[in-house]
Amino acid sequence: MARWMKAGAALCAAGLGWGTAVSAEPSTVPAEAPAPVGVARELCDAVAEGLRVLDESRLAAPVDGAAKAALLEALIRASEPSATFLDEAELAARSRRLSDREWDVGLTIVAEAEGFPKVAAVRADSPAAAAGIQPGEQIGKVGDTAIPTGAALKTVRGLLTEGDEPGLEIGLVGADGQSRTVAVERARRAESSLADAEDLPAGMGYLRAAGLFEGAGAEIAAALERWQAADKFGAILDLRGANGVAAGEIPAVAARFVPVAADLYAFTDRQGNEIEVVKSGPAPAETLPLMVLVDEETSGAAELLAAVLSGSVQGAMVIGRETAGDPLIREPKKLSTGRHALLATRQLKTPDGMVYAGANGVVPDVAITDAALAETVYEPEAPVLRKGKSLTDEEKEDKALRDRTRNDTYLRRATDVLLGLKALGYGVSR
Incomplete structure (x- = not known):
């Protein structure tokens, strides 16, 4: 020794x-x-x-x-x-998550503070749907890995998308406590940034983005324009777990909510010196209120879009959990030990004065708490009606919406906000 x-x-x-x-x-280090x-x-x-x-x-x-x-x-x-x-494997996994060719299962999952992650929704015609996975079931095992209660979404999503072979076994726990295992034949994520587009009851449109890749801006804008032409009342953009690297797609979406030539965001170095300022271009004025869903795994270009839409835009609201804190500001630096340091080498600034430098993510306008995630929503399969009575079309639509959002607290909050705005006669004016 x-x-x-x-x-x-x-x-x-x-x-x-x-x-x-x-x-x-000669020193280039700041005096302090x-x-x-x-x-x-x-x-x-x-x-x-x-x-x-x-x-x-x-x-x-x-x-x-x-x-x-x-x-x-x-x-x-x-x-x-x-x-x-x-390490090298973790860096490679990060690169795959940011790419547009990751494995796709077709599940929307939400964290449970004291239980297994829950399936909030299953996309139609997806590998998960083909395997018979149902909303409300919990994920207890992925492959050979048992999922601990309260597991982070990052862990579970990583297990669902990693590996070289498409086949994957998923262990599920039903609401009755019964366990079962299903075999899922995964598919590579489609080149489209949109994983799902759905007309919800009560005049709402729903988009789920896998990430922001080339063409994402045009895809999202086209969906909003289609719903606007169909007299939909509001739209929901689901960025939970989304990532991507195509920052150039953001103006096509954000410009719909701000005046022409308005500042959307700026990148600066860590000393605050401007590297890039991005402004809005000409775009149709958006008349649909937009709810943006995020969680702790929203990162990359998707997180950058959430930061812009949570700033000084008009007609958009962010709902969910604080995001990952990496809106395209981090770079890997290789160390002599063979590992890589993922460092925030620049800062993101939005027009409302927010600065994102790696220590914090986007804080939603409406937060989804652990208590909210643990809520149990009871909805009878068939409503009890007086003899001779039947549901009106509006009541049927309301029930269909409750059924769709029963297992998804985030989506339920978004639809509640939109219904409240609709009841108040809300309209975005330009």
């Missing part, structure tokens, strides 16, 4: 000498930043203290580069608390 301590001291001395040589060059030599000396003192404690406690020195890796990651995290570290 003593030899190892001497070697560590020698390395620190060499580091101080390097720091002195570097500091002799700590001097490199001072930081290096503090690190050497910390290393010496740690080695002394290990020696006094008769503990073995770290081996296989563990000390270097821990020190390097701790140093980066001290400056950038939101930094995350990925």
